[in-house]
Amino acid sequence: MSQGFDFSIAIGGAAGQGIATPGNILARMFVRRGLHLNAYNAYQSIIRGGHILLTMRVRDQEALSHGDHINLLLCLNQDTMTRHLRHLGPGAYAVYNADNITPGEHQDGVHLCGMPVTELTGDAKNKLAQNTAALGVIAHVLGLDFEVLESALTLQFQRKGEAVVSSNVAVARAGYEYSSANFTPLANPLPQNPDPLAVWTGNEALAMGGAAAGVKFYCAYPMSPSTGVLHWMAKNARELGIMVRQVEDEIGVANMAVGAAHTGARTMCATSGGGFALMTEAIGSAAMMEIPVVFINVMRAGPSTGVPTKTEQGDLWQALGASQGDFERIVVAPQDAHDAFGTIAEVFNLVDRYQCPAIVLSDLLISEGTFSVPPDDIDMSPPIERGKLIRESNGDAGPYNRYVDTPDGVSPRAVPGVPGHVHVVATDEHDEEGILISDEFTNPIKRRQMVEKRARKLGDYFDRVAAPEVEGDEDAEVTLVGWGSTAGVIAEAMEQLRADGVKVNRLAVKWILPFHAEAVTEALSGARKTLIIENNHSGQFHRYLRSETGITADGHIRKYDGEPFMPHHIADGVKAHLAGDVSGGVFVPDQEILV
Amino acid sequence: MTIELREKPLTAKDFKGKVDPDWCPGCGDFALLRATQMSVAELGLSPHEIVCVSGIGCSSNFPGYFNSYGMHTLHGRALAVATGVKMANQTLTVLVTGGDGDGYGIGGNHFTHTARRNVDLTYLVMNNQIYGLTTGQVSPSSSLGMKTKSTPFGNIERPVNPITSAIMNGATYVGRGFSGNIKQLVRLIKGAIEHPGFAVIDVFSPCVTFNRDNTYDFFRQRVVPLEDEGHDPSDWKSACERAMEWDERIYTGLFYQDQAVQSLHALEPILDGGAPPVSHVSEAITQEQRDRIVRRMM
Numbered sequence: 001m002s003q004g005f006d007f008s009i010a011i012g013g014a015a016g017q018g019i020a021t022p023g024n025i026l027a028r029m030f031v032r033r034g035l036h037l038n039a040y041n042a043y044q045s046i047i048r049g050g051h052i053l054l055t056m057r058v059r060d061q062e063a064l065s066h067g068d069h070i071n072l073l074l075c076l077n078q079d080t081m082t083r084h085l086r087h088l089g090p091g092a093y094a095v096y097n098a099d100n101i102t103p104g105e106h107q108d109g110v111h112l113c114g115m116p117v118t119e120l121t122g123d124a125k126n127k128l129a130q131n132t133a134a135l136g137v138i139a140h141v142l143g144l145d146f147e148v149l150e151s152a153l154t155l156q157f158q159r160k161g162e163a164v165v166s167s168n169v170a171v172a173r174a175g176y177e178y179s180s181a182n183f184t185p186l187a188n189p190l191p192q193n194p195d196p197l198a199v200w201t202g203n204e205a206l207a208m209g210g211a212a213a214g215v216k217f218y219c220a221y222p223m224s225p226s227t228g229v230l231h232w233m234a235k236n237a238r239e240l241g242i243m244v245r246q247v248e249d250e251i252g253v254a255n256m257a258v259g260a261a262h263t264g265a266r267t268m269c270a271t272s273g274g275g276f277a278l279m280t281e282a283i284g285s286a287a288m289m290e291i292p293v294v295f296i297n298v299m300r301a302g303p304s305t306g307v308p309t310k311t312e313q314g315d316l317w318q319a320l321g322a323s324q325g326d327f328e329r330i331v332v333a334p335q336d337a338h339d340a341f342g343t344i345a346e347v348f349n350l351v352d353r354y355q356c357p358a359i360v361l362s363d364l365l366i367s368e369g370t371f372s373v374p375p376d377d378i379d380m381s382p383p384i385e386r387g388k389l390i391r392e393s394n395g396d397a398g399p400y401n402r403y404v405d406t407p408d409g410v411s412p413r414a415v416p417g418v419p420g421h422v423h424v425v426a427t428d429e430h431d432e433e434g435i436l437i438s439d440e441f442t443n444p445i446k447r448r449q450m451v452e453k454r455a456r457k458l459g460d461y462f463d464r465v466a467a468p469e470v471e472g473d474e475d476a477e478v479t480l481v482g483w484g485s486t487a488g489v490i491a492e493a494m495e496q497l498r499a500d501g502v503k504v505n506r507l508a509v510k511w512i513l514p515f516h517a518e519a520v521t522e523a524l525s526g527a528r529k530t531l532i533i534e535n536n537h538s539g540q541f542h543r544y545l546r547s548e549t550g551i552t553a554d555g556h557i558r559k560y561d562g563e564p565f566m567p568h569h570i571a572d573g574v575k576a577h578l579a580g581d582v583s584g585g586v587f588v589p590d591q592e593i594l595v
Numbered sequence: 596m597t598i599e600l601r602e603k604p605l606t607a608k609d610f611k612g613k614v615d616p617d618w619c620p621g622c623g624d625f626a627l628l629r630a631t632q633m634s635v636a637e638l639g640l641s642p643h644e645i646v647c648v649s650g651i652g653c654s655s656n657f658p659g660y661f662n663s664y665g666m667h668t669l670h671g672r673a674l675a676v677a678t679g680v681k682m683a684n685q686t687l688t689v690l691v692t693g694g695d696g697d698g699y700g701i702g703g704n705h706f707t708h709t710a711r712r713n714v715d716l717t718y719l720v721m722n723n724q725i726y727g728l729t730t731g732q733v734s735p736s737s738s739l740g741m742k743t744k745s746t747p748f749g750n751i752e753r754p755v756n757p758i759t760s761a762i763m764n765g766a767t768y769v770g771r772g773f774s775g776n777i778k779q780l781v782r783l784i785k786g787a788i789e790h791p792g793f794a795v796i797d798v799f800s801p802c803v804t805f806n807r808d809n810t811y812d813f814f815r816q817r818v819v820p821l822e823d824e825g826h827d828p829s830d831w832k833s834a835c836e837r838a839m840e841w842d843e844r845i846y847t848g849l850f851y852q853d854q855a856v857q858s859l860h861a862l863e864p865i866l867d868g869g870a871p872p873v874s875h876v877s878e879a880i881t882q883e884q885r886d887r888i889v890r891r892m893m
Contacts, residue, residue: 031893198892208888214878217683236888240880241865243682243873247675248708255672259648259679262666263687263874267679285669375893380885384878391875415874416646416664416680416687424612424658424665427651435613436659436667 005035005060005191008067009138012084013076016048021156022074022131023054023370026138027199029152030058031372034193038063038488039370040564042595045224045308051079053595056370060191064336064488066369068568070593072141074134075101085110087593093183095137097130113137113183120174132168136175143189146176198375202366203228203270205337205373206296209344210268211240212380215294217260217267219245219253221275224308225364226298229270250275254282254295261286261293262425264391264415266348270296273315274305276322283357284323289425290403290413290454292351292358292387294344299363301562310562311364313484313535316544319359320513326451328458330358331513333484337371339510345382350464352387354457355413361512363535365564366485390414390421401432405449409456458514465511467519470527472505473498478574479527480506481553483541486533486565493570502574509541515548524551531577533557533570539586556586563591607632610642612660623774623800623811624654624721628661630772630780631690631719635663638785640688647690648677650697653728654721654800657692671701674709677716678859684872685715685860688788695722699755700735710764710793715858717787718795720757723802724809731805741808757797758838762831762851768794769834769851773818774801775811776847783849792858799847814845821848828852 009026011019023039030037036059044050057067073088075081075096081103085094090109098114106112115137121129132153139149150169157165179185200208207229210218218237220230230246237244243260247253253269261267271279276297286293299315301307319331330350334340340362351358388410402423404411411432414421424430428438429447437443470479472494482490487508497504507523524530532542532553537560546552557573559565569589576582610632618624635645645663649655651670658665664687668676677691698706698720709716725743726732732745736757740749761769768790772780780798787794799814826833826848834851860866865873 196893198889200892204892211880211888212885214880216873216876216878217679219679238864239887240884241870241873241876243863243865245678245682248704251672252675252705252708255669255675256679256682258668259666259676260683260874261679262676263680263684263872265683265872265874266878267683281669282672285672289666289668373892375889378885378889378892380880380888381882386878415684417643417684419641419643422642422662422664424647424667426659426665426667427669428667433613436656 005188006057006067007071007190008055008057008069009072009074010053010055010070010084011074011076012051012053012080014049014079015043015046015052017076018128018131019052019054019076022135023056025135025152025156026056027370028155029144029148031197031199033190034195034197035060035191035372036063036197037199037370037372038066040066040365041368042563043309051083051595053080053084053593058190060193064492065567066564068566072138074138076131077101083594093141095134111183113141113179115175115178120178121171129171132171133175136172136177137179137183139172140176140179141183141185143185146173149176195374197372198378199370199372200337201228201368201370202337202340202362203298203368204232205341206270206344206360206362206367207232208378208380209341210294211236211242212341212382213345213348214266214384215242215268216265217243217257219247219256219260219269220271221247221250221253223272223275225300225368226270226272226296228367229296250278251282254279255285257293258282258286258289258291261291262289262415264389268294268296268344270298272298272300273302273318276315276318280322283329283359284325284327285427286357287323287327287329287454288427288429290355290411291425292355294347294351294358294360296360296362298367299361307562309364311535311564312560312562313363313540315361316512316540319361320544322359328354328356328454329513330354330356331361332358332511333361334366335484335487335508335510337366337369338373338377340366341378342382349383349385350461352385352389353410354461355387355410356457361484363485388412390418393419396420402434403430403432403450403453405432405453408459409453461514462516467516468507468509468523470505470507470523473503474505476503476505476528478502478504478529478531478578479524480504480531480533480570480574481509481524481545482506482533483509483512486535489565489567490533490570492567493574496567496571497574500571500575502578504574512544517548520545521549521551529554529577531555531557531574533565535564536560555582558586558588561591563595565589604639605636605641607636610635610662612662614659616660617656618653619804621803622653623723623798623802624657626774626777627719627721627772627780627798627800628657630777631661631784634781634784634788637781638788645688645690646680647692648673648680649691650693650702652694652697654692654694655697671697672705673697674702674705674716674718678709678712678714681714681716682860682863684874685866686872689716691716691718693720694727695720695724695736695757696726696734699757699760703735706760707764710761710766710795712859713765713767713792713856715791715860716793717784718793719784720795720797721800722757722797723800723806724754725802725806727802727805738808756838757795758850759835761795762834762838765793766795767792767853767856768849770796770849771847772796772798773814773847774799775815776818779820779847786849790852790854791861792856817843817845818847819844821846821850
């Protein structure tokens, strides 16, 4: 394992106890010091009550997962203490309001940092005072000067006025001073990197990717965990000239998106599996009318309403089979927030080129996670290639056939309003002119021609989209295969395995459909033992891989309890497989930190 | 002296589509097609300025028979698609055509919300009170007691009232026409296209094949043009009262119009000040915009 600063702070409490605010303040403090952040919020579908655990991992180098450990636990209620204190190892801290929380049994060497909050603040009524006092304790424990926290608090509360700022600073200072007098700070204080970082959630990255790609029409129906995309779009709509609409249901969303895209606006919508199910008929209509639209499905645990606030990679087959009929689509599963940002611009160029729908599979882990990002990596001027789009009068008086059969299958696409190009697009099968062949005289020759024309469109796809490659040890004894959001946690598991002397490499698949069957077959041809890692029960990717390549893996590591993989879950699974200790070929790790 | 070359004004014939309608001889939809072609010609519109959006059903084949940009979309979804078209390019004249099953049944949710939003669309519903393309089942506007293939013992569900529904949901131009009166249809359609908001015209368009109850004769015996009755279209109470009448007298004409409510695109902040349609603006965002966004993330 690499040396360096690697510290996880978990803040636990009930919904409504104000976990987000200290979380935001700490996140800003970390990224402003140039430290990397990977935060995962475990929560439930409840506005007040329940149990939330926000885990913020901070590193001096990239943090690819939320890690394996809690180094500092901030308990906002007794429940948090009761659930999580036993997970703290020697040297870890538990910070809590000693007025109403008692620690209980714990491992040796845990620092119990009880704060007499009423005494420190002189105010027994303000329920949020413990949160602010705790920030003072945490700042001291991390070895920060108080001024760092003071400026972060000022930034957070300045909108609420001077009085709020000064009362929060006073409470935080009391916590800081109490900690200085009573608790032992970290031997290695929080480091500082030269360049400050920025912070975003995966949903914000998806939305910003859309904005950068030139999305001018965004519509959605709120659905966890995709709603953050709508929020970002709505907030930035005016400044960026993006038409944002909240629609009555996802059927309306998808169809409205098709209508807007037909006029020439780059159009995107996001939802989760249930909403995606409602969208599917319209996805087929985009394929039939040859209108480019990007549909995002932020996967959560299903089926049906499932577990709305938990993650899963359970919608792969839903995306592959979305809508009736046999048609061309692009399916891509970005690997993290940063990748999601760049993927959106890339996928828009593809759908414009091929005049077809694309489905982006994110999941709760990516979309609702909070991550640091180097600001210079946020390039909001990617190449924008609209393909064969006719938006202005070109003096051409026709004849114009919307679906003219071209060598590459792609027909010039005129949008409504252009003189000389009047045509009808139809969800019924049609001929080159757009005239229906489904009703009066069905025509097998024309039907075949149009099916083949549409199928031909993606002919140069593999020249444009990078195939996945095996990364890691050349003579690996085990090759880990994952798709989408597991890329980062697999990489960290590989670090742990290498530290234990295991030679390992990985194949992280992102572009799902069309599938790089040849490249993947070649990449895995030298693998000595292949394990597939998925956040689902039935091995959806494994079955897809087998159908496309004939490859059958040697074993599996799967998790379907709603919580994401931690690196050690995968490392443990690999070791168990190597030891021949896995019955039935599927290793299912236990989720130790129960939230 | 220069000779001024004037293009010949377009006529209804110029709006004839590439194919002839495959509707049954005598179908009420022919009259609405003809009336729509006359209306757009009289308004001086050109085919490329119009988008005609439909769903699925006999009447939803309309865009194929009408010379303009067209979208023949999914069953029930025409209003959602049309809203996307209009909001992304507000310079287009958007007509929506379809039947009662498409609009009041499977598309009922979109009907409610399109009315509420007052999207600037002209929605022409060819209401034949039956499912025709599926060979004769009960529709949401079929009368009580009507016998169809799916209600062989008579319909036990009360029909939707498209006029009061449209008014109550917030449509700002609500009319009713009849295929037996093309002149009135043209007046209604021209008014609807010129009305800056959601205009609904429910058109009695008899199905000569599957509906033996609501025939041309049925309507001819009952229809009373509102314009002969001194009805004031700004009076929504009177509009609703007259819309509730059915058995003896069935009113046609403009029931209701509210010109005070602004349409959705007129209220949309990003289109303030005559902004160009989002379909035609540059996709690129500026470095200043990018920098402002990134600053807020730090």
